[in-house]
Amino acid sequence: MTAPADILALRDQLKGWLFDDALPLWWAEGADHVHGGFFEKLTLAGEPVAAPRRTRVVARQVYVFAQAGRMGWRGPWRDVVGHGLKPLLGALTRPDGLFRFSVNEAGAPVDDSAQPYEQAFGLLALSAARQAMGPGHGLESLAERARVAQAALLGRPDGGVHDDGGRTAPLRANPLMHLFEAVLAWREAGDDPAWTDLSNRIARLARDRLVQSASGALPELFDLDWTPIPEAEVEPGHQFEWGFLLLRHAALADNAASRQAARALITLAETTGVDTVRGVAMASLDQGLSALDRTARLWPQTERTRAGALLAMIDPDQGWPIARAGAESLLAYLDVPRRGLWHEHMEADGSFRDEPSPASSLYHLVGAIQALDEACLKASS
Numbered sequence: 346m347t348a349p350a351d352i353l354a355l356r357d358q359l360k361g362w363l364f365d366d367a368l369p370l371w372w373a374e375g376a377d378h379v380h381g382g383f384f385e386k387l388t389l390a391g392e393p394v395a396a397p398r399r400t401r402v403v404a405r406q407v408y409v410f411a412q413a414g415r416m417g418w419r420g421p422w423r424d425v426v427g428h429g430l431k432p433l434l435g436a437l438t439r440p441d442g443l444f445r446f447s448v449n450e451a452g453a454p455v456d457d458s459a460q461p462y463e464q465a466f467g468l469l470a471l472s473a474a475r476q477a478m479g480p481g482h483g484l485e486s487l488a489e490r491a492r493v494a495q496a497a498l499l500g501r502p503d504g505g506v507h508d509d510g511g512r513t514a515p516l517r518a519n520p521l522m523h524l525f526e527a528v529l530a531w532r533e534a535g536d537d538p539a540w541t542d543l544s545n546r547i548a549r550l551a552r553d554r555l556v557q558s559a560s561g562a563l564p565e566l567f568d569l570d571w572t573p574i575p576e577a578e579v580e581p582g583h584q585f586e587w588g589f590l591l592l593r594h595a596a597l598a599d600n601a602a603s604r605q606a607a608r609a610l611i612t613l614a615e616t617t618g619v620d621t622v623r624g625v626a627m628a629s630l631d632q633g634l635s636a637l638d639r640t641a642r643l644w645p646q647t648e649r650t651r652a653g654a655l656l657a658m659i660d661p662d663q664g665w666p667i668a669r670a671g672a673e674s675l676l677a678y679l680d681v682p683r684r685g686l687w688h689e690h691m692e693a694d695g696s697f698r699d700e701p702s703p704a705s706s707l708y709h710l711v712g713a714i715q716a717l718d719e720a721c722l723k724a725s726s
Contacts (some may be wrong), residue, residue, distance in 0.1 A: 347707060348657075348724040349665055355672040356721050359714045362679060367707065368410070372425050375406070380450040382432040386701035391683050394701050397447040397455040397632050400463040401435045403429050404444075405708035406472035411473035412711050414720060418529065426474050433470060433676075442490040443498065459652045461506040461645035464495045465523035471598065472530035485535050490537065492531075503554075504546030515566040515574055518555055520628055521547065522587055529593050540596075548594045551587060557632075561613050563587055564632060578629040581618020582645025584610045585652040585667070585681050592655045604659070611652045615667055620651075623695050639693040646674045647709040651716035658720060670718060675713065 347353070373609035374384050374391050383406045395503060407429035439445050439459060444467040446456035466487055498710040499506045506521055507513070517705040524609035525547045554571040555563045559615040563584060565576035591607035617634045620627050626637035626645035651673030657664025678688045678697075688697035689706060 348721040349669070350667055352669055352672075354667065355676075356717045359672060359675065360416075360718055361713050362684065363711065365419075366421075366685035367710070368413055368418055368420055368685075370411070370683075371406070371704065371707060372420065372577055375427060376425065377450065378429035381428065381452075382450075383429065383704055385705075386703045388701045389686055389699070391686065397448075397449055398437075399442040399447045400433070401529070402468045402704050403433050403437060404463075404466035405705055406475040407433060407470035408466075408709050409711045410478035411470075414714055415476045419688045423478070423568075425447070426477065429470070430474060433467065433557060437459075437467075439447070442487075442494045443645060451530055458509070459495070459498060461499050461508060461517075461520035462523060463497070464491060464499070465520055465527045466704075467491060469530055471525070472534045475535045476530070485537070488531060488535070489537055489539070489701060492543070503548045504543060506562065511566070512571050514571065515577075516571065518563060518565050518567070518587075519583065521550075522583065522590065525551070525590050525594075529590060529597065532597055534671060536575065544594060545598065546598065548591060548603050551591065552602055555587075556606060556610070560632060560634060561609055562630075562632065562634060563610060573632065577632065579618075579634065580629050581614045581626045582628075582642070582646070582648045583646065584614035584618060585648040588614070589648065589652040589655055592652075592659075608656065608660070608663075611656055611667065612663075615650075616650070618645075619670075624670060625693065626690060641691040642676075643687055643689050643706050645707040646671055647706075647713035650675060651712040654713075654716040654720035655697055658723060661724075668720070671713070672717060675710075 374641040374724055376386055380673060382398045382403050385402055386394040394561040407426055410422045436448045437444055444461035444463045445454055446458050446460055446463055449455050471484045471488045474583060499508050505516055505525060528540050528544045531545050548578035562579045564573040564579050566574045566577040587613035591603045595604035618630060620628050620639060625641040626649050627636055628640045628642060631637050650668055653664050653667025654669055657668055681687060686702040689700055689703060690698040
């Protein structure tokens with residue numbers, strides 16, 4: 346049974362945009378060919394915006410071009426991955442093996458802190474490079490060193506992570522979610538059983554403690570005992586994203602509990618977090634699941650797309666419509682004069698802000714397009 350014809354057409358349109366427009370532009374203009382690394386943003390005219398270089402952006406760009414190579418892009422993806430790994434494994438790595446927050450264009454530290462979000466994306470970049478380039482580059486040992494160092498500084502026995510070595514509240518779901526993503530990627534790419542153990546602990550923590558039994562939602566901020574703090578918001582984009590990751594865990598671990606939790610989170614996001622007038626996932630809800638912020642960034646639309654695509658592999662009737670709606674909404678964000686760029690924020694009235702395109706969002710776009718592509722290929726096999 347093949348994917349629906351309109352889904353295939355959307356896949357082709359988005360993949361063509363990525364291969365023909367976005368990847369060449371972000372290598373030509375988004376990479377700093379003088380000092381190394383990548384620029385944080387490009388204006389809608391394609392001009393770089395100066396800012397300190399964050400680990401998360403360098404790591405995401407390594408991920409983007411490594412995944413592009415795996416998807417069949419014939420551009421110089423190996424050159425771009427090497428270009429990004431040089432600062433990631435150089436100026437952005439601390440002596441203890443952890444990734445610092447940011448450096449300036451000369452490579453001098455701007456923020457030397459080792460935050461969990463940066464560790465997650467450093468690990469994800471190493472995994473993507475390993476999967477794309479194959480063994481023999483020493484990336485497994487670097488990732489294992491970083492995992493051990495993070496666990497010692499920030500880790501919790503339950504699989505959670507603190508924001509800093511002081512181990513203070515609140516606990517944030519977002520960096521834990523991205524650590525889960527990186528650990529699942531290494532579970533696929535490596536042979537160290539510690540990745541399997543950590544992925545299972547995070548999945549269990551998410552299912553049993555982070556998802557709230559009363560609402561079914563997974564809030565953003567928690568006390569040290571995983572009780573949501575009163576002001577914690579619920580982000581529809583992250584419900585889709587946790588759902589996608591739990592579906593991946595379910596497939597790798599043959600875990601029915603993760604599969605059930607994933608489907609519930611995706612359903613909740615689709616039924617409570619989407620503005621049906623504009624057809625987009627909103628920024629945030631309160632814990633009663635009423636809308637708080639009706640603006641709509643690009644990234645929740647990508648997470649909606651890839652969650653629907655992966656769900657379609659086990660439930661086509663539910664998954665394909667979600668993937669279709671997400672992919673269709675993305676086309677509006679990509680409708681800018683300089684192809685390969687995008688709008689980042691949609692206002693509540695449906696207009697877009699006039700602002701640069703952040704490099705960090707290309708990671709989300711690649712994730713959505715790759716998931717849609719893989720779902721179409723699997724449905725046709």
